[in-house]
Amino acid sequence: MRHFLLKLLKTKPRPSAKFIDMAETAALLARGTEKPSRPAFLNRLRNGDEVAHLITLIFAAAILLIAGLLVLELFRSSVEARHKFGWAFLFTRKWDPVAGQFGALPFIYGTVVTSAVALLISVPLGLGAAIFLSELAPPRISDALTFIIELLAAVPSVIYGLLAVFALVPLLRDPVQPFLQRYLGFLPFFPGPSYGVGFLAAGVILAIMVVPFIISISRESLLAVPNEQREAALAVGATRWESTWQVVVPYARLGIIGSVFLALARALGETMAVTMVIGNTPQIVTSLFATGYTIPAVIANEFTEATGDLHLSALVELGLVLFLLTIIINGFARLMVLATTRRGTAHP
Amino acid sequence: MTLQRWRNIINALMFGLTAACALATVCVLFWILGFLIWNGGKSLNPAFFTQLPKPPGETGGGMANAIVGSAQIVLIASLIGIPIGFLGGIYLAEFGMGAFPFVVRYTADLLNGVPSIVMGLFAYSIVVRPMHQFSALAGGVALSVILIPTTIRTTEQFLRAVPQTLREGALALGASKWKAIVTVVVPAAMRGVATGMILGVARIAGESAPLLFTSFGNQYWSSSLGQPTASLPVMIFTYAISPYADWHREAWAAGLVLLAVMLLLNISARLVLSPGVPRH
Amino acid sequence: MRKRECLVAAVVFAVTLVASGWSTRANAADSLLINGAGATFPNPIYAKWFDEYHKIHPDISINYQSIGSGGGIRQLLAGTVDFGASDGPMTDEQLAQAKVKILHFPTVLGAVVPTYNLPGVTQELKFTPEALSGIFLGTVKKWNDNELAKANPGVKLPDKDIVVVHRSEGSGTTYVWTDYLSKISPEWKGKAGTAASVSWPVGLGGKGNEGVAGLVQQMPYAMGYVELIYALQNKMSYGHVKNSSGAFVKASVASVTAAAAEAAKTMPDDFRVSITNAPGKNAYPISSFTWLLIPSTIQDPAKRSAITGFLKWMLVDGQKMTEALSYAPLPPEVIKNETKAIGQIH
Numbered sequence: 001m002r003h004f005l006l007k008l009l010k011t012k013p014r015p016s017a018k019f020i021d022m023a024e025t026a027a028l029l030a031r032g033t034e035k036p037s038r039p040a041f042l043n044r045l046r047n048g049d050e051v052a053h054l055i056t057l058i059f060a061a062a063i064l065l066i067a068g069l070l071v072l073e074l075f076r077s078s079v080e081a082r083h084k085f086g087w088a089f090l091f092t093r094k095w096d097p098v099a100g101q102f103g104a105l106p107f108i109y110g111t112v113v114t115s116a117v118a119l120l121i122s123v124p125l126g127l128g129a130a131i132f133l134s135e136l137a138p139p140r141i142s143d144a145l146t147f148i149i150e151l152l153a154a155v156p157s158v159i160y161g162l163l164a165v166f167a168l169v170p171l172l173r174d175p176v177q178p179f180l181q182r183y184l185g186f187l188p189f190f191p192g193p194s195y196g197v198g199f200l201a202a203g204v205i206l207a208i209m210v211v212p213f214i215i216s217i218s219r220e221s222l223l224a225v226p227n228e229q230r231e232a233a234l235a236v237g238a239t240r241w242e243s244t245w246q247v248v249v250p251y252a253r254l255g256i257i258g259s260v261f262l263a264l265a266r267a268l269g270e271t272m273a274v275t276m277v278i279g280n281t282p283q284i285v286t287s288l289f290a291t292g293y294t295i296p297a298v299i300a301n302e303f304t305e306a307t308g309d310l311h312l313s314a315l316v317e318l319g320l321v322l323f324l325l326t327i328i329i330n331g332f333a334r335l336m337v338l339a340t341t342r343r344g345t346a347h348p
Numbered sequence: 349m350t351l352q353r354w355r356n357i358i359n360a361l362m363f364g365l366t367a368a369c370a371l372a373t374v375c376v377l378f379w380i381l382g383f384l385i386w387n388g389g390k391s392l393n394p395a396f397f398t399q400l401p402k403p404p405g406e407t408g409g410g411m412a413n414a415i416v417g418s419a420q421i422v423l424i425a426s427l428i429g430i431p432i433g434f435l436g437g438i439y440l441a442e443f444g445m446g447a448f449p450f451v452v453r454y455t456a457d458l459l460n461g462v463p464s465i466v467m468g469l470f471a472y473s474i475v476v477r478p479m480h481q482f483s484a485l486a487g488g489v490a491l492s493v494i495l496i497p498t499t500i501r502t503t504e505q506f507l508r509a510v511p512q513t514l515r516e517g518a519l520a521l522g523a524s525k526w527k528a529i530v531t532v533v534v535p536a537a538m539r540g541v542a543t544g545m546i547l548g549v550a551r552i553a554g555e556s557a558p559l560l561f562t563s564f565g566n567q568y569w570s571s572s573l574g575q576p577t578a579s580l581p582v583m584i585f586t587y588a589i590s591p592y593a594d595w596h597r598e599a600w601a602a603g604l605v606l607l608a609v610m611l612l613l614n615i616s617a618r619l620v621l622s623p624g625v626p627r628h
Numbered sequence: 629m630r631k632r633e634c635l636v637a638a639v640v641f642a643v644t645l646v647a648s649g650w651s652t653r654a655n656a657a658d659s660l661l662i663n664g665a666g667a668t669f670p671n672p673i674y675a676k677w678f679d680e681y682h683k684i685h686p687d688i689s690i691n692y693q694s695i696g697s698g699g700g701i702r703q704l705l706a707g708t709v710d711f712g713a714s715d716g717p718m719t720d721e722q723l724a725q726a727k728v729k730i731l732h733f734p735t736v737l738g739a740v741v742p743t744y745n746l747p748g749v750t751q752e753l754k755f756t757p758e759a760l761s762g763i764f765l766g767t768v769k770k771w772n773d774n775e776l777a778k779a780n781p782g783v784k785l786p787d788k789d790i791v792v793v794h795r796s797e798g799s800g801t802t803y804v805w806t807d808y809l810s811k812i813s814p815e816w817k818g819k820a821g822t823a824a825s826v827s828w829p830v831g832l833g834g835k836g837n838e839g840v841a842g843l844v845q846q847m848p849y850a851m852g853y854v855e856l857i858y859a860l861q862n863k864m865s866y867g868h869v870k871n872s873s874g875a876f877v878k879a880s881v882a883s884v885t886a887a888a889a890e891a892a893k894t895m896p897d898d899f900r901v902s903i904t905n906a907p908g909k910n911a912y913p914i915s916s917f918t919w920l921l922i923p924s925t926i927q928d929p930a931k932r933s934a935i936t937g938f939l940k941w942m943l944v945d946g947q948k949m950t951e952a953l954s955y956a957p958l959p960p961e962v963i964k965n966e967t968k969a970i971g972q973i974h
Contacts, residue, residue: 052526056439060452062432063500066493067455073473074466096827097798128369136363137370145374147618152377154547154614156554158584159384159603165588166596167383169846193789195832195847208376215373241359262461269463271557272585280796280833291832296465296557301835303469303561304665305699305798307722307825319469323462330461334454403675404838405861405953480707482663564665567678568689571659576691589834591841591862 070323078317080310089317095282095298097307102314104321106282110199110292111322114274115267117203117288118210123260125207126214127249130256133215134222135244146219153212161273164205169196169277172204177289192287200288201277206270210263217262217337221255222248254336261333265326271296295322381607388604391597396605401567401583407594411602413569417484417577421563422553424488424573425495429552430545432492433499437541440500441507442529453504459497467493468558476562484570484577487563491552498551502544506537543617550613554606556581580606659686660930665693666700666713667800668837669855670918673736673953674713677946681938688934696836698798698824704730704921710931712921715800716807716824717900729924731973732899733939733966734917735946737888737956739879740804741866741914743859744851745844746771748786753867754779754876757913760869761813763790763851766830771849779870786849793843793852796833798825804916805853808904853914856880857954871913872905883912884956892959899966915956924972932973939970 075082081089081102092103129149133142173196180190225248233243249256279291280301295318306312395410402409436456440449471490476482510533518528534541556579564576565586580602587599671694678690695703697714704712705725712730715738723730742755759775762768768775772785795802803824810817820826834840834852841858844850856879859866868876877883887906895901905913922939926932943966947957958966 047524048527049525052529053439053443056435056443059432059435060439060449060500063436063452063456063459063497066496067459069474070459070462070466070470070493073470077469077473094827097825098821098823098827125369125372128366129373132363132366132370136366145370148377149370149373151611151614152373152380154550154554154610155380156556156581156606156610158554158556158581158588159380159607162584162588162599162603163380163383166387173847193791193849195791197832197843197847211373211376215370239355239359241362242355245362265461269461269465271463271465272581276585276589280835281828281831296463299465299469300557300560301796301833302798303472304564305696305702307698307702307798316469319466323466326461326463327458330458331454334457403679404672405857476708477706482708565693566661566691567675568661568682568691571661575661576663576693586838589836589842590838591845591858591864592838593862 074316074320074323078313078320080313081317082313084310085314089314090321093284097302097311100308100310102311104295104318106284107293107295107298107318108321109284110278110282111268111294111296113199113288113292114202114206114278114294115264117199118206118267119260119264121204121207122211122214122263126211126259126263127218127256129211130215130218130222131244131249134219135240135248142219146216149212149215152208153216157209157270157272160205160209161276164201164273164277168205169201172196172201181289188286189288192285192289194289195279195291197277197279198289198291199278202274202292202294203288205273205277206267209270209273210267213263213266214259217259218252218256221252221259221337224255225251254339258333258336261329261336265329265333268329269296269322269326271300275300295319384600384604384607387597387600388602391601392604396598396601400569401578401598404590404592404595409598411578411580411583411598413566414578414580414583414602415605417563417566417570418553418579418581420570420573421484421487421491421559421577421579422549424485425491425552426549428488429492429495429548430499433496433548434503434541434545436496436500437503437507438529438534440504442525442533444504453501456497456500459493460501463557464490464494464555465557465560467491468560468562471558471562479574481574482562482564482576484563484573484575487559487577487579488573490558490562491555494555494558495548495552498548499545502548503541506540506544507533509540510536546613546617550610550617553613554581554610556585560585660688660934662688662690662711662931662934663693663709664690664700664711664713664920665695665703665709666921667697667715667918668694669697669715669738669740669799669801669804669916670713670736670955671837672857672861673950673955676949676953677942680949681941684941685934685937688938690934690938694836694838696795696797697800697803700921702798704923710926711923711935713919714803714824714921715916715918716803717919718921726923731922731924731969732919733922733969734899734919734958734962735942736950736958737884737903737915737917739856739884739912739915740801740808740853741856741859741879742851742869743841743844743854743864743866745846745848746786746865747848749783749865751780751783752865752878753783754870755867756870757812761809761816763792764794764809764828764830765813765816765819766792779876788849791847791850792828792831793834793840793847793850794828794831795825795840796835799836800824800916800918801837801853801855802826804904804914807902808914811905860954869913871909871911872907873909873911875909877910877912879912879914881951881954881956883910884915885959887911887913887915888917888956888959892961895962895965897965897969899962899969917958922973925974936970936973940967943967 090104093105094101094103133146173194177194184190229247229251230243233247274294275297278294278297280293281291282293299315299319303315306315398412399410400413440453467490471486475486475489514532514536515528518532559579559582563579565582566576566578570577584599584602587595674692678692682689697716700712700714701718701722703709717732756779762775769789771790772787776785806826807822810822834843837854837858840852841854841862844852845862845864868878871877886908887903890907891901891903903915943963950957
């Protein structure tokens with residue numbers, strides 16, 4: 001790219017341009033007028049290829065422009081809160097718009113807890129399904145089922161929210177949560193009254209939303225494992241399950257872990273479904289039955305009515321925290337998935 | 349029991365469990381569909397598609413303005429996002445060796461993972477605040493920022509999948525590079541590229557969070573793109589958390605319509621347009 | 629195959645374009661759209677008013693988004709809406725932030741009621757001020773607490789935790805509710821105070837009056853505070869509250885009108901007044917005016933005449949529709965003063 005731009009800006013004309021210039025000059029001299037000057041820059045664009053290169057480059061650079069603007073705006077709009085609270089913002093518990101006290105901790109806690117619950121449910125489920133689809137199922141059934149599961153990823157968040165409010169919450173409130181309380185009540189996660197809404201409800205709906213990603217990417221990683229590995233394990237007498245669990249899955253573990261990270265990044269940023277069932281209470285409690293708040297939920301609820309510029313900039317700062325968190329996790333995840341798919345197709 | 353027998357039992361058991369996992373996941377989709385079809389189907393009637401919303405507490409009315417509003421916002425987002433994504437994808441695929449394309453690629457992947465509500469914040473800062481107005485335009489900009497990274501990457505992916513021999517053949521016949529791209533490579537990849545675009549548009553059509561404070565909402569028709577506009581996902585959200593039974597029914601109906609459109613776009617894109625082309 | 633797909637895509641594109649064009653043409657260039665946002669407290673009556681006004685003047689569409697009083701004030705100050713609405717009057721600091729002077733126009737009187745979901749209890753509960761402040765402070769935790777049992781002899785109250793529901797966003801309804809609590813409970817005043825958005829000692833948050841009503845409706849043993857019409861429209865139970873004269877009063881058009889009687893005589897010029905815990909035997913103690921927040925300077929002459937036209941209609945014909953939705957109409961003295969105040973909009 002640098003080479004291309006330098007070429008563009010160099011003033012020395014290329015041979016073809018020179019000949020055309022000479023011809024033009026001759027024609028103009030014949031007419032007796034002075035040769036008009038051309039910016040050297042445009043001489044570079046004689047060639048249609050160069051034009052295409054430039055145009056498409058500009059559009060590709062739009063991505064960088066967007067990313068840059070995004071980061072800039074997030075920093076700019078959160079400057080008040082950042083200057084007032086500094087790093088303490090991340091560790092303060094209190095969120096009090098009236099007193100002008102803003103702390104991100106309850107929201108970070110809520111975001112992390114709901115995502116953790118989501119992963120706890122979706123990873124075993126997703127990995128199990130991926131193993132079935134890649135190892136056991138006949139190819140056509142595997143493709144058909146994967147197709148259906150990938151359709152789950154296309155369902156919009158509000159619709160998951162709709163289902164969560166009217167189907168999941170009543171289910172949790174009556175049969176499920178009292179059941180958990182009765183049999184697992186000794187754990188610190190299940191005390192307290194059972195509202196139905198709260199961390200557990202948000203975690204469960206998030207699990208349903210991210211499971212297609214885990215299945216899809218894990219399945220691809222598992223399929224990328226060379227057959228020789230499986231055959232080698234079977235050759236030394238392992239059962240198919242042992243070969244899968246002890247050889248294939250570890251071989252594909254980078255891709256699987258990558259898929260978990262991608263699912264995590266997705267769960268952290270989910271807004272609508274969580275907002276509808278989290279209970280909107282900025283608090284830090286261990287009980288999963290309790291209501292809480294997440295970063296996307298508080299932004300969605302309070303943004304249009306942030307009283308005062310400090311409140312607004314605190315919300316944008318929360319958005320910045322979320323942005324950075326998802327960027328880091330995503331960046332990490334992509335590297336892992338990249339490593340495993342490259343490795344999987346390389347020679348052992 | 350012999351060790352061998354035990355191992356065989358574990359084998360069967362574990363695979364049975366994994367099958368159950370797969371089945372459970374598939375059942376969830378059917379559960380969603382069933383719920384929506386049952387509840388939404390009950391409330392779906394012609395009034396839904398033709399009438400405006402009624403004041404709270406009154407029965408009847410529909411979401412005609414939200415349906416058209418969603419179409420308008422998605423259209424704006426597509427008009428902005430698809431050309432940029434398409435041309436950017438061509439750049440990455442055809443001219444894409446070196447550090448700069450790598451940075452663009454990686455940035456696009458990162459942007460893909462950014463939560464949609466952050467894009468809403470972004471659009472609020474650069475469109476709503478200067479304009480002093482909530483508008484369909486702001487909503488469209490927010491959605492286009494989500495669409496562009498997706499489109500760039502899928503376009504690049506399908507262009508790369510075109511065999512190099514096709515390009516070389518075109519060049520050997522004397523075409524310049526850009527001519528080869530336009531007349532040979534892009535048409536060869538068009539199926540996959542179109543699939544990617546449709547899937548991207550389907551994804552943004554269902555987004556609700558970025559529209560909350562960009563296109564806001566409207567009880568009536570919006571007479572221009574620079575005014576607050578109703579949209580289907582936002583209406584579903586507003587109606588679902590309300591206490592009115594009538595609004596709940598409308599939310600189900602709207603959910604059914606939205607899901608039907610999503611699934612239709614997704615299924616047709618995958619099945620009809622690109623059989624045999626890798627989906628990922 | 630490709631041609632067919634292109635055709636399908638082109639048809640979809642064309643249909644969408646046509647639909648957009650048709651909808652915009654149907655509400656032609658001469659259709660005026662006025663945008664407002666704010667309180668959920670009066671949303672049912674405002675929605676009805678704007679709907680009726682649109683029927684009388686089809687070229688004027690007043691789009692009101694019910695996002696909460698805090699939102700109305702915020703968007704008005706940011707200039708993204710033409711008018712706001714709030715049940716908590718704007719503070720002096722907020723008014724100072726505005727670029728032009730903001731005028732408060734009272735529209736109706738409403739009541740905030742304690743609504744609850746108690747399975748198995750059919751009688752209407754009576755709430756003392758101590759009970760209400762205790763519940764929201766978290767000191768009264770169970771339904772069969774002494775404070776509640778004292779006021780409700782003969783009612784079998786269950787031994788269950790009270791699930792407190794409050795507003796999650798800046799709300800005028802919250803302002804009215806906390807204004808009342810601050811007046812009758814020094815402890816509440818110290819801990820949380822009066823504001824559109826407070827630091828709640830207990831409870832979970834619902835978005836808007838709609839969200840609170842929705843949550844209370846769905847959760848057994850829940851209790852929240854909503855505007856009267858939300859409890860009525862959704863057939864939810866709401867209790868009697870003890871007023872400053874010691875009588876247990878249920879919210880109604882009559883009891884709310886009684887609460888405003890005193891204040892109407894001494895209404896300040898900017899119409900900002902609180903009528904919670906008002907004197908009077910029949911007064912409902914948690915009543916409030918609700919206001920439209922209109923900028924005193926409106927540049928666009930079409931919008932200016934539309935808004936002033938609506939205000940005039942609201943003060944005459946609009947007031948006739950309030951009782952059907954259980955809001956009390958404005959006292960005649962207030963209407964007279966307001967009609968004069970409309971002249972301040974230029």
